[in-house]
Each structure stands twice: as C-alpha cells, then as structure tokens.
Amino acid sequence: MTLIEAKELQKIFGSIRALDGVTVEIPGGITLILGPNGGGKSTFLKLATGIYRPTSGKILVFGERPWNNGKVKARFGVAYDPPAFPQFVTGREWLTLFARSKGLDGEEAERAAGLFDAREFLDKRINSYSSGMLKRLSLAQAFIGKPELIFLDEPLANIDFDSMERVIETIEEMRKETNFVIISHIWEPLMPIADWVVVIGSGKLVLAGKAEEVQKDVERLFKPRVRRKGGGNPEESLPRQEVGKLPPTNGT
Secondary structure, three states: OEEEEEEEEEEEEOOEEEEEEEEEEEEOOEEEEEOOOOOOHHHHHHHHOOOOOOOEEEEEEOOEOOOOOHHHHOOEEEEOOOOOOOOOOEHHHHHHHHHHHOOOOHHHHHHHHHHOOOHHHOOOEHHHOOHHHHHHHHHHHHHOOOOOEEEEEOOOOOOOHHHHHHHHHHHHHOOOOOEEEEEEOOOOOOHHHOOEEEEEEOOEEEEEEEHHHHHHHHHHHHOOOOEOOOOOOEOOOOOOOOOOOOOOOOOO
C-alpha cells in the first residue's frame, strides 16, 4: 500500500530550491524521513499535508492531492514543529475543540492527552506552557481520532529523556493501528522502530529503502568523522558523507 507518492516534486521560494525533483513512494508502516536542518524534509511534510502547493511535479496522499481536500485531511493527524496554538485558552479547551471538529468529545481529548502525560497541565492556559509542554500538547492533537496516518515533525525536540521514551513507546504500541511519517534530524532513537527510511538533503532525494537495508548508509551519512588529538587516525566510526552525494538505492 502506497500512502504518499511524489514525482519530480519541486518547491521554490524565490531563489531557494527547497525541493528539487524528489521522486519517492512512501508505503504503509512507520517511515522515518531524515535530513539536515534546511535540507527540505519539513518542506516535504508541508506539501504532503497540504500547507504548500508544489511549484512543479506532484504529490498524492491516499491517491489524492492534499491541498483544499478536506476528505484527505480528515484521514491524517499532524504535529508540526515548532507547535503553534492560540495563547489564551487552556490545553483542554483546545484539544476538546479539535476533537469536536472531528465529531468526537472531551473524552477523546482526555485519551489523547494521556498518551503523552499531558493531563497534568491541560487546565492551564497555553501561554504559560514550557516548550516541552507545547510539544506534548502538539503530539496529543495529532493522535485525536486515531487517524489512518500520523505525521510527526521532530517529535523528540524540546522534551526530556523520559518523554522521548514515552513518544517512541506510543508509536511502537500503535503501529498495528495506524501509519506514521516521522520527520527528524535525530535518527538513532527512531531507527529501531522504523520500517522505511527516506533521506532528503539539499532539496534532493539522497536515500530511500527498508530500514534494515539502509542502516549502514544512514550511519555513514550522519556519523561525523572524529579525529584523535595530536593528528592521529580517525576514530573507527564510519566517515560522514556530504548529504546529497550518496546515490539513491532500491530503484528510487
């Protein structure tokens, strides 16, 4: 099953080519989209969720264009980074309003908040939230209604280690119920739960394939070369490749 299909996808902002001819298919399961900051992965997310329209090429979600398409958008949930919410309502009010927009009620808002230990601050106004609280509220919002596909943008950013572990556990627990597309520049904690990996750098597709098949390529891309003091030999970790130089694999 193909969830997302991109063909010669291009997005240009003035003189910046944020995406430059990306062609990739994302199947069901858990897909991890990796890349450096500014490499184009968040632009891909916003095209897939209908925030942006392509400059050229195409992107389909569930076989349809996502922008101005309420039917498609009703089938997925999103947690963007950084999170953005109205400031003078409580987290409970916001999640309940969001749940009602999907035909659900406050019990669903409570359930989603509980997934990320957000219940303890739900009755505080959002303008008093720390960055970690905002992240957990954003994650809870994405899970409301148990959508068929959940996009998570940098889900491990601005949270403590215990919360990171909870996020990963929640994704793992729900992998049989829904599909995930996870955008991140932090790859090591997420690789063990990923089925498929896509790497985007310098606006281009660098790598795509099954997680277990591209593990070594991902390590080579993202682990830096470290030299010992005194000019000795490099550490035995794999050398870093310049993002964009590694050719795509598996026919993508």
